[in-house]
Amino acid sequence: MEQTRRPRRLRRDGVRGLVSETSLDPSDLIAPVFVDATAEERVAIESMPGHERVPLSEAVARVEEVLATGVEAVMVFGIPESKDERGSRAWASDGVVQEAVRRITAETDAYVITDVCLCEYTEHGHCGVLTSDARERWEALGSDPSPEGDAGAGEGLTVQNDETLELLARTAVSHAEAGADMVAPSAMADGQVGAIRGALDDAGYGDLPVMAYAVKYESAFYGPFRDAADGAPSFGDRRHYQMDPANRREAMTEAGLDVEEGADVLMVKPALPYLDVVADVRREFDLPVAAYNVSGEYAMLHAADEKGWLDVEAAAHESLLSIKRAGADLILTYFAEDLAPRL
Template sequence: MDMTRRPRRLRRDGIRELVSETSLDSSDLVVPIFVDATTDERVPIESMPGHERVPVEDAVARVEEALDAGVEAVMVFGIPESKDERGTRAWAENGVVQRAVRDITAETDAYVITDVCLCEYTEHGHCGVLASEARESWEERRSDDVLEADAEADGRLTVQNDETLDLLAKTAVSHAEAGADMVAPSSMTDGMIRAIRAGLDDAGFENLPVMSYAVKYESAFYGPFRDAADGAPAFGDRRHYQMDPANRREAMREARLDVEEGADALLVKPALPYLDIVSDVRREFDHPVAAYNVSGEYAMLHAAAEKGWLDVEETALESLLSVKRAGADLIVTYFAEDVAPLLD
């Protein structure tokens, strides 16, 4: 062995930290919070230990908990008091997100990002307006109390792309008017960044940034989130508008379109199963890159920890560090409040 080469020399305490190639800081983290207009008390999310739906009146307290833990940014999701075919509560002036954001920005120093989508607000749970044939199929099966998907019904499932764009823009503008610091459209609607950017600019919010869910896969890792946000589709799935997990090159096309349309930051979702995509986006674009460490990633580590198979804090830190190492500048994660005190 050539004894002049000993990598272990740089792994000792003292020097190890000095030569560390990747760092993780609490300022890299964004914690999602769920505000529920249908409840007047906190409701634990069983599939996501440690997280709750909170009533609008508790939104400020919930954000203050994150700030006390050392997390500086939150992403707000809303569960509305009612739903309809087009998701009109998504852009209502007195909607759940709008009310919560007004309170949070008035009473805290948190950086507030809002999710811009329609799935939590539509009766059918899809991320946009349904085509007439899909709507008729759904309404017929709903009236018969038969909501499970079948091949014929799923074949008729079409979300109207262009008709959805105006509704996303209206939602983003309403969030900006409520005081959001950034909006994050997540519906994977073609042209959504251009529509939202135009809507914000026309409303006088030229300086409000847009973080696009530029690369969002149709993933099995979203299960606990759909429980948390009450956003599961009533029938079918979202593979007609979210990305195929098999596709890598397509991710670059998606991200490039959003850059061309005016996105200020690019988000990849999920994170851990798609670290290659995070790395690709980092190399290809000079925009800030975000990654969403999703609910399924969070839940499975907690489940293993409950079995005594691993230490949840150590595993969470290692997982988040891997996301940073892959190229993410910021990470949306349910672990934020758990690991932030450890980082500082």
């Protein structure tokens, strides 16, 4: 019997691009930028080849490098000059992110998104105010913390949810006052989007959008980022407030709550191990969907490339295509600058 349907007919040069179902564009990508208030010159991030922490004086130049590739949006992460128990430099008007945003928005056309969290600013490295039992464990560690196995690290809740909300809201408003175009709360505190939306509205920033880290898993793929942002917890882990990697249905609950609280964009983090969740969020909600192609996903492709096991550019492009194909409208990725000129 003669075969009448031959998909290979549409895979030839000339027609292949015309029938391609998914495309990537530089405008789909967001590039992370790390600004370090303790640095006087650029510092390479060893676990993330090609990326650096830059001093405040280099923040504008760093963003201009991103814009030159065709990427239009950046997310600013800050490393403060000092830390304390509550992370007060996160909302300081003269904080590293606030000052970087003022300079970037004044001197470039970049669309500036800011990460709203406390882990880079707290001495203990957790994403909020510690519960009393967690504070006692942290203080007992003294100057010799052991994040891999300190006694009692897995007991009880680590962060006080409602007390943390006030600090996240203050941080978001301070970013808005500095000129941020969008804020992105990442602490996974219950009610964080509602608290931030209300605080922004009350402060006169009702038009400023919120990109919620709606679905953020407690993942092994964050390691290099914690080196980059100096935000690793000094004891225990974050499984009491970040999601269990085993849970898929719970992601719809988390995203739905953020929609109810006023989120404008829903993010899934990480991206590649959770493409099913990206697809679920895209199917369930009408808001734009973002996915975070995280530091570990970036580092492992570079490591394989260094071994000669794969081509990092080809693998990165295929990875981002898969994220877009799963339903992401926006992709936050460390590959943004490398891939944008080739798209």
